[in-house]
Amino acid sequence: MEIKTDDYSVAYEPATQTVNFCGSLRLSGAEEYADITQLLNQVADQAPENINLDLQNLEFLNSSGINMFSKFVIKVRQQGNTGIKIQGSKKIPWQGKSLKTFNDSCLVCS
Amino acid sequence: MNDGLPLENERQMQEEIGQVQIFGDFNEEVPGSEEYLVIGFSPGSMPLKQRWRNNGLSADFLAEYLATFFPGNEEDTIKADKTIEVKSAVSYVANELLENAMKFNDETSQQPISIKLEMHNDRLIFFVKNSLKPKTIAKFQSYIQELLTGDRDELYIRQLEHNVQDENSGSGLGLLSIMNDYLATVGWKFEASSKNPEIMTVTTMVQLDL
Secondary structure (H helix, E strand, C coil), rough: CCCEECEEEEEHHHHHHHHEEEEEEECCCCCCCCCHHHHHHHHHCCCCCCEEECCCCEEECHHHHHHHHHHHHHHHHHHHHCEEECCCCCCHHHHHHHHHHHHHHHHHHH | CCCCCCCCHHHHHHHHHCCCEEECCCCCCCCCCCCCEEECHHHHHHCCCHHHHHHHHHHHHHHHHHHCCCCCCCCCHHHHHHHHHHHHHHHHHHHHHHHHHHHHCHHHHHCCCCEEEEEEECCEEEEEEECCHHHHHHHHHHHHHHHHHCCHHHHHHHHHHHHHHCCCCCCHHHHHHHHHCCEEEEEEEEEEECCCCCEEEEEEEEEEEE
């Protein structure tokens, strides 16, 4: 499973149960993010023990993208069988600011 | 008795006086900046879908341009980190503001969209101006009231829950994240366009401390 454009790529690595995100994600809304949401849902539907979201090479993410990730984290937590881990990078400042929001979003399900 | 005055004139007079509404921290006359950059867009020129990438490009350009005012050097890692952080913040905030302006702009109005970035010693100030579809103003203003007076952490969670149910509306997270994650101060000015009083415009002011 892979999505690749000039601006970003999203690829699933089954061996490590990792979805790798690269580049810059600034699509205009949920509709434009549907392909990525679908890829993530396909991964979740396989009910792996863990899903790693590797964002260490994701340089930009807009608020619609934050929304997409948050919704996915909520969904996976609600399913209950799959753990979710988000890997960020201290070198990319937005991640320090906005990733804590993903963790907060888990409060919804607890 | 002023029964000679047609209603139409009365309406026009009210419009000429021009109702200006301010929300939050808004002040166009912050002293102490000679350094600024303005980018203007003519929204009618191309469909929004084709122009979408321009938001990110413009935001990144503003960020790159600004970085020249923060002379870092490789030995000074604190300064270099600060530059990277400021660039990233400018890029995020400018992109979100432009995305909102493009989304909510009244395309029938012919009103240009502009973004201005002012460099001050202690902070950066963004002004983004766009027109609004008259029908959307009341909802937007009540959302602004919530942003200004409500518990924003709670609002964030509520917005996410709402977004899980509702796929179609915007995420409602742009301004919230600017205020919560980037600790920016935000204000709005609503006013009728000076060229055409029938068109309402909003100027969003965002202040980022350095």
